[in-house]
Amino acid sequence: MKSGKQRKLEIKTARLRRTTRIQHRPLPVDVPPPGAVFCDATRLAYGSSYGVPAFVDRGYYVDIAFRCRDCGVECVWTAAQQKWWYEVARGNVETRAVRCRSCRIKERERQALARRVHQEGLQKKQAPDHP
Numbered sequence: 001m002k003s004g005k006q007r008k009l010e011i012k013t014a015r016l017r018r019t020t021r022i023q024h025r026p027l028p029v030d031v032p033p034p035g036a037v038f039c040d041a042t043r044l045a046y047g048s049s050y051g052v053p054a055f056v057d058r059g060y061y062v063d064i065a066f067r068c069r070d071c072g073v074e075c076v077w078t079a080a081q082q083k084w085w086y087e088v089a090r091g092n093v094e095t096r097a098v099r100c101r102s103c104r105i106k107e108r109e110r111q112a113l114a115r116r117v118h119q120e121g122l123q124k125k126q127a128p129d130h131p
C-alpha cells in the first residue's frame with residue numbers, strides 16, 4: 001500500500017513528464033503547397049451555413065481538380081481563380097466550380113436567352129394584340 005505522499009509524487013512526476021513531452025513535440029506546421037494563394041477571410045460572402053470552409057480553416061486556396069458537369073472534361077480550378085471568385089466576385093463560400101470555361105460561357109448564354117424569352121412572353125401577356 002502506497003502512502004498518500006508517494007502517490008502524490010507519482011502523479012506529479014507523471015504530469016511533469018507529460019507536459020515536457022507535449023512541449024518537446026514539434027509544432028504542426030501547415031506549409032502551403034506551391035501555388036497556394038492566401039485567403040483573406042474578411043472579404044468573403046457568407047451564406048446561411050455555419051460551417052467554416054476548408055480554405056478559411058487552412059488560410060489559403062489550393063488548386064482543385066474537377067470534372068465539368070456538362071462535357072465531362074477534367075479541369076483545374078486554380079487557387080487564384082478561387083480567390084477571385086470568393087473575394088472579388090463575392091461568390092458564396094459554399095459554391096464550387098462545376099463547369100469548364102467554354103461550358104460556363106455556353107451556360108451563361110443559355111440563361112440569357114431563357115431570360116429574354118421569358119421577358120418577351122411577359123410583354124406579350126401585358127399587351128395583348130387583340131382589340
Ligand SMILES: [Zn+2]
Nearest residue numbers: 068071100103
Ligand atoms: Zn465543359
